[in-house]
Amino acid sequence: MVRSGEKVLSNVVFSQIATHQPYGGVVPELASREHLRAIVPVVRKALSEAGQTYESVDAIAVTQGPGLAGALLVGLSYAKALAYALEKPLIAVNHLEGHIHAVLLEERQKGNHEVNFPVLALVVSGGHTHLYLAEQKGEIWSYENVGHTRDDAAGEAFDKVAKLLGLGYPGGPVIDRLSAHGDPKAVRFAISQIKHPDRKTRGQAEDGRARFDFSYSGIKTAVLRYVETHSMASAIEGRRKALAAIAKPKLEDYLALCEPETRNLVASFQRAMVEDLVEKTLAAADYFNAATLFVTGGVAANNELRIRFEEAAAQQGLPVFFPSRPLSTDNAAMIAAAAYPKWLVKEFAPMDFSAEANLPLRKV
Ligand code: KG4
Ligand code: ZN
Secondary structure, eight states: OOOOOTSSSOOOOOOOHHGGGGTSSSHHHHHHHHHHHHHHHHHHHHHHHHHHTTTSSSOEEEEEEOOOHHHHHHHHHHHHHHHHHHHEEEEEEEHHHHHHHHHHHHHTTTTTTOOOOEEEEEESSSSSSEEEEEETTTTTEEEEEEEESSSOHHHHHHHHHHHTTTSSSSSHHHHHHHHHHTTTSSSOOOGGGOOOTTTOOOOOTTTBOOOOOOHHHHHHHHHHHHHTTTHHHHHHHHHHHHHHHHSOOOOHHHHOOOOOOHHHHHHHHHHHHHHHHHHHHHHHHHTTTSSEEEEEEEGGOHHHHHHHHHHHHHHOOOOOOOOOOOSSSSHHHHHHHHHHHHHHTTOOOOOOOOOOOOOOOOOO
């Protein structure tokens, strides 16, 4: 629950990580079932933690997409039922817009209400590595996509690399912590391994402006090659089994199970990912004369990513903002925050609107 787009009254997160962990990634069927199981108690808890009732809320915000269709449908059906029964307005929000507004929510909570436009926002998560140029028209925000990944999202690369090294799911947080104990210069990933087909010409939009696209499936293959050429398979299998036997592995467990070669590989992978994200994003900021940079989404929780972005943006004289870690990964408060400008202009959703698994974030 969020008040006026600037104060989190409660933010209940029902984590499904334990459900999907044995499969090494999200299983869509299980995700829908878990949503169905959790939605009523989660909303009840959010109300009680905020000291509110169903009747005292002003409006109900819900994610329309993008995301897994089954999970979206659960949220949408429940939100519609609530709005109908309580006679409250319903506000449809794009998940990516939610990630962007998590940054604003964070800043407003700190008392900072100033934002200089245009804002360049990097949304970097398990499903997206997207760059948006954002403007404000009255209360309403308008977004133009100026770059995205051609294949894997950055978070997906973290997850796949962790999986292939026997480190479990999700990969980002483990790689983040392990990297601090490895040498990021040990393994060189050639820049050609993080390429996209027209990297030499840099992509171009129809209007002739540059595009800033990413590609992270090559680096995952490079890690796989390294594992093969360095005969790491049996050590990985041993680690996978040992970690599966520990209910909640701690950093010490990971360290005990990762010899220097693996730690160095992980640290080098993370360094390559971070450098590419920072370099492309800052090049786009420069090209579009961005006044402010937002970095958000699950991967924005990464320590090295934050430090590198702060250093590089400072050199370019560009203010950079991140959400706090709990607001970086998926959460409901960001959806309520993104709904607030729509509430102000009464942009309400009709009762018959539907979920869109590939909903784009558009210019208005
Ligand atoms: O935004 P999010 O919670 O869900 C999506 O919308 O995808 O992002 C989840 C992704 C996962 O791929 C996860 O491995 C990654 O964010 N992630 C991280 C970190 N924490 C989560 N990646 C790198 N470093 C982290 N500390
Ligand atoms: Zn997300």
